[in-house]
């Protein structure tokens with residue numbers, strides 16, 4: 885991860901240990917995946933054997949780990965790091 889955005893100079897690490905809180909957001913994504921997969925398999929797929937739940941949740945968790953990692957950090961920056969989208973700056977940078 886870069887120290888700051890090359891375009892708008894937004895710092896990506898406002899303080900040491902800033903992203904510890906992002907672990908909780910990432911945990912929330914994981915719980916959401918567990919809940920959605922669990923309910924979907926239970927009600928729409930006719931409640932298959934337990935190993936089906938385990939395999940589907942394991943594979944989906946692996947596939948979504950990069951997304952959860954990035955989005956939890958972005959949400960942490962937005963909610964607690966003061967990062968805001970600036971349309972004028974984005975237009976100037978050609979975003």
Ligand SMILES: [Zn+2]
Nearest residue numbers: 889891892893
């Ligand atoms: Zn930027």
